[in-house]
Amino acid sequence: MVVMASCNVQVAAHDNALGSDVQVDFTLNETNYLTPHNLTLGIGNYRFTFPDEDQYGYPFAHCYIWYSSGSYKYIKARDFILSITFFNQSDDFKLKAYYHVEPYSDKHPTLIYVDFPVTPIKRGENFSVSVGIRNVKDLFAWELYAYYPKEIMRGLLISDTAFLNRINGAPYIFLVDNYGVNGYCTYPFILFGGNFTPYNDYNLTHGLIHVGSTIINSVGEYPGITTTGPIVKIKFEKQSDGEIKFFVAQDNSRFYTFLLDSSLNEIPSVVSLVSDLTGSQIGFPDGKVDIKDVAMVSKNFGMTEENPNWDPWLDLTGAEYLSHDCIIDIKDVALVSKNFGKIFPK
Ligand SMILES: [Ca+2]
Numbered sequence: 077m078v079v080m081a082s083c084n085v086q087v088a089a090h091d092n093a094l095g096s097d098v099q100v101d102f103t104l105n106e107t108n109y110l111t112p113h114n115l116t117l118g119i120g121n122y123r124f125t126f127p128d129e130d131q132y133g134y135p136f137a138h139c140y141i142w143y144s145s146g147s148y149k150y151i152k153a154r155d156f157i158l159s160i161t162f163f164n165q166s167d168d169f170k171l172k173a174y175y176h177v178e179p180y181s182d183k184h185p186t187l188i189y190v191d192f193p194v195t196p197i198k199r200g201e202n203f204s205v206s207v208g209i210r211n212v213k214d215l216f217a218w219e220l221y222a223y224y225p226k227e228i229m230r231g232l233l234i235s236d237t238a239f240l241n242r243i244n245g246a247p248y249i250f251l252v253d254n255y256g257v258n259g260y261c262t263y264p265f266i267l268f269g270g271n272f273t274p275y276n277d278y279n280l281t282h283g284l285i286h287v288g289s290t291i292i293n294s295v296g297e298y299p300g301i302t303t304t305g306p307i308v309k310i311k312f313e314k315q316s317d318g319e320i321k322f323f324v325a326q327d328n329s330r331f332y333t334f335l336l337d338s339s340l341n342e343i344p345s346v347v348s349l350v351s352d353l354t355g356s357q358i359g360f361p362d363g364k365v366d367i368k369d370v371a372m373v374s375k376n377f378g379m380t381e382e383n384p385n386w387d388p389w390l391d392l393t394g395a396e397y398l399s400h401d402c403i404i405d406i407k408d409v410a411l412v413s414k415n416f417g418k419i420f421p422k
Contacts, residue, residue, distance in 0.1 A: 081118060083160070084168045088112045089126070092381045093134050093176040100173065102126045111173070119160055126154040126173040134176030138402065140380070144168040150394065150401050177381055178302045179211070179388040179400045184359045186212045186343055188220075188333060189350040190322055191306070191398075194414045197314045202232065205322050206306040208239075208350065208398065209335065211389055212343060214300035215240070217290035217336040218307055221325040223282040228318040231274025231283050233311040239289065242305070246291045246298035253286035274310060285310055286331070293338075300338035304400055323421055350398070351415035353389065365415040373412050379404045 089100040089111045100111050103125040129135055139151040141158075145167055154173065191206040207220055217240075224231065240248040252272040278284035287308055291298050314320070324347045325332045335343040348361040353369045355362020362368075376390050381402040392408045394401025 082116050085115045085117050086112060086170045087115065087124075087172075088170060089130060089173040089175065090382055091130050091132060091134055091175045092137075092386070093178075094132065095384065098130050098132070098175065100127050100130050100175075102173070117160055122158045122160065124156060124158060124171065128154070130175040132175075137174045137177035139171065139173050140402075142170045142172065148403070150403075174381060174402065177388075177400075177402055178213075179304045179391065180213050180302050181211060181387055181389050183387070184211050184389045185361070186210070186335065186345040187352075187361060188324065188335070188345050188347045189352075190324060190347070190420065191350045192320060192322070192418070197320060199314050199317055201314050202311060203314065203320070204309050204311050205320075206309045207324070208304070208306035209345075210304045210350075212304075212335060212345075213302045214337040215302070215335055215343065216293075216300040216338040216340070217288065218334070219288035220285060220308060220333050221329075221331045222285045222333070223278070223323045223325070224285070224312070225281060225318070225321050226276050226278075226283045226315075227281070228314065228316055229283075229312040229320055230315050231276050231285070231310060231312055234272040234274055234285065234287060235309040235311070236289070237306045237308060239303075239305060239307045240291045240301060243301040243303050244298055246301075247294075248289055248291045250289045251287065253284075253288075290336075291338075305398060321421070347420070349415060349418055349420045351392065351412040351418070352420065353412070359389065363421075364419045365412065365417065367416075370409070370412050370416060373404060373408050376404045377406075377409065 087102060089098050091098045097112065101108055102111060105123055126136060136154045141149040187210040189208050189210055191208065193203045197203045209215065209218065234252060236250040240246060274283055274285055276283040326347060335345055337343050346361055348363055349365055351365045351369060352361035352363065354360065354372045355368065373390050376387060379386060390404050390408060391400055391402060393399065393411050394407065
């Protein structure tokens with residue numbers, strides 16, 4: 077390793093709504109600068125602060141450090157301390173703040189995904205099934221209607237993920253159908269701890285999950301959201317041998333799963349597995365995870381949101397499971413690969 081006493085740093089900002097770099101005022105150790113700005117930094121601690129919005133009013137999303145070695149580091153905060161140590165970071169790098177990163181592409185449908193455990197579950201073990209949404213725009217409310225075979229799996233807990241609250245901090249309500257008695261609800265969402273019991277005895281063969289959630293608007297202050305992630309998690313116990321199944325009721329039934337935009341129109345969606353990215357129609361899930369899905373991620377390996385062909389549909393996961401970190405790397409390839417061979421509905 078080449079040991080250096082200092083490194084060259086370029087500090088920049090990028091707006092992906094505009095597709096170009098932008099000027100923002102940032103602070104380094106209480107001194108103000110304007111991007112782009114070049115620095116020479118020695119060993120030490122440096123406090124960087126980037127503004128909430130860029131000059132066009134687009135919100136801060138995250139920072140990346142791009143090392144000249146080709147490695148990178150994701151930083152979620154706009155205010156952080158960067159420590160430069162002699163032996164492992166004395167390498168030139170670019171520190172970049174990104175604005176307006178919306179995980180949405182109109183080349184793909186909105187996906188309601190079901191995320192099953194990747195490894196086999198033994199009788200007596202607990203496991204979770206998550207239902208989430210990818211590639212949605214202006215989501216204001218959602219409702220899930222789903223069934224599971226009660227002899228094989230017993231529902232233990234329904235957990236609210238506070239999905240509609242996560243972008244604008246909007247007040248919202250999370251409702252659980254108490255199956256003809258009274259609905260349970262959370263408002264604010266910690267009122268009942270956000271955990272509920274599933275209805276295991278819906279009929280002779282199946283248990284039922286019927287939950288919904290909506291933003292509570294206040295004179296236009298809280299619009300619909302554009303994001304990705306789990307909307308609800310359900311914990312089960314495996315009760316007998318047999319395959320785990322989870323059926324999401326779709327729009328051919330009386331009760332069904334749907335999404336609403338902020339004009340209260342239904343948002344067209346498809347239901348499949350989290351790793352189902354494509355099929356015979358490119359970019360449209362086909363209910364199975366095969367080499368088409370793996371190839372689609374692999375073809376875009378290394379791409380970031382600065383690339384003009386950036387496709388957020390392929391950004392499945394990050395340091396945190398299913399987080400949107402704006403780079404297609406080995407974590408994304410690994411997630412699809414782990415689900416290779418899975419089909420939906422299963
Ligand atoms: Ca597929």
